Amino acid sequence: MNDFAVDVKSLVKEFGKTRVVDDVALQIPKGQVWGFLGPNGSGKTTTIRMLCGLLTPTQGSGTCLGLDIITEAEKIKLQTGYMTQKFSFWEDLSIRENLDFVSRMYNLPNRKAKVDDVIARLDLTQRQHQLAGDLSGGWKQRLALAAVTMHNPKLLLLDEPTAGVDPKARREFWDQIHELTNQGITILVSTHYMDEAERCDQIAYLAHGKLITQGTVRDVIAASNLTTYVSINKGVRQFASALKAEDDIENVSYFGAALHISSTNTVAIENVIKRAPFDSLDWQKITPSLEDVFISLMTSVGNDKRDYQ
């Protein structure tokens, strides 16, 4: 046994000729929350599925909770909660029936009390006999999350658990996540929200199946070597297209009324803002935000060159 809840290396998954996950290594210490980020189709879901034995890796090996992901998938499933990206509970069962089914599957003691408790915590007591299919999108997510945590897993793999969830519920969800990690649970959560990424102990960023960067938010930002300037002058937006045309500026993005420009080349970007017409604006150097970093990463990685069949 080691202290990593997830310890995998050189994971590869190919569908036909397409290499969907390419040489991914992850070492997640016990009791941490890791954010799993990356553009659509980068292979997050596929990686998570390999971790919990739903897909067999084409290459690579590793352990989850000290159990081999290839030969001991059965045991991993007992101690892992996996929340699928697409709602996968039974829409033709009621909320209570779904939870009942899950608790039976894991043979949980005091089933009725446990289910009652989960329903009460979700604040769904009034609606417990409603069909799960009739719930709104956000409520489905909340039900699914409650269901996959029922058996007190030691490892939680959550695939975009907060997609479509309102801000208050999202806040509650993250409170719950941190509560769980305090109890020693390890969580890998994929998300497209930057504010959520910032709540994680560490983040791993995937692009085109490759792990591009990982570490704490601060490390990732520092490692990006990105220089970012912001301008909040009135009418700054009119300069956006001209700035985008500059080769030395890697990305330009709106943040409310402000405009962020970033580049890995500090000298080059400073030359640009000293030039007309951009020198008419007030530029201020800031620490790049995570979003700046990710957008610049996406740009530098380039287009997806994988071969799709």
Next chain:
Amino acid sequence: MNSLFRIWAILSKEMIQMRRDRMTFAMMVGVPIMQLILFGFAINNDPKGLPTAVFIEAPDQHSRTIVEGFKLSEYFDVVTAVSNYQQADDLFLKGEITFLLVIPADFTKKLVRQEMPQLLISADASDPAASSNAIAKASVIVSKALNHDFVGSLNFLKSTKPNVDVIIHPKYNPQGITQYNIVPGLLGVILTMTSVMITSMAMTREREKGNLENILAMPVKPFEVMVGKIAPYVLIGLIQTAIILSAASFLFEVPFLGSFMILNSAILIFLLANLCLGFTFSTIATTQMQAMQMTFFFFLPSLLLSGFMFPFRGMPQWAQLIGEMLPLTHFLRIVRGVMLKAADFSHLANEFYALIGFIVLIGIVAIARYRTTLD
């Protein structure tokens, strides 16, 4: 005009989807071909070559001639000779023969004396359609054959009038009531149809609705899923059985001569065979539509080649071979044997073994096909 564009849009989308769904496409071509072959070649309303046993009490020239005549006839296929009635009864109960030809010891003596000797043909009439044509031809076959013998000193016996009294003894269903044959068979047909169809949806529904990923993420073994999915339908099958058997008894007054125990075990085993098959389909099909089509593709030959609609022994050899592979064929023999002939286990053992063999084979395929991953 715009309407035309929209119709065209829908039409081309439909064509794309049709082309992509290979299974449906294959079915649209496969089903007519299968029907043509089955109806065109396999099925015969005038069944010929029915298996016949002969019992010759005192072999001599004339009895040999008669047997030879039967052998040459297209309706009777003399498969074996027996030396007593007990043997013949066993063969009847096992369903291995349709006819027994008995030539009594005093046949030749009476024949020469022109005393109209008797010739006995016992027929398995549990399926009246199977035996009727052959029976009608029996007298002609006998006189034709004997006429060859009537030369020289026996020339005087040659006549156009029948000189032998062919007595037909229809066993098991003497009045030839079709329902006696159809209603017990219907039990097998209904159980096949419903149980295969329902279970074939078992995994495909989970897959189509996206629940499969969830099931697979839980610590459940293929065997557990299979048993859990099949068990409820055993119960439903038993309810259907109760309904059909009650109707058979009260509505159609079909006799029930054999052992309830044997029939019940047969029903259980047969149900399991069908449920396993349905489950196997559901591990192969990717959509519920495909599962339905596979069920139908299986059901059609079951209906036609099992001996339910058309006499099994009247089909060509290759069709019988296919028929032997279908659980319904064996079940029909059991259910008809038990209800109409009071057959006991020793006569039906082979049918039981066939059903169990089918379960084992299909069960292995199902477990092998069941994927614990999404690959």
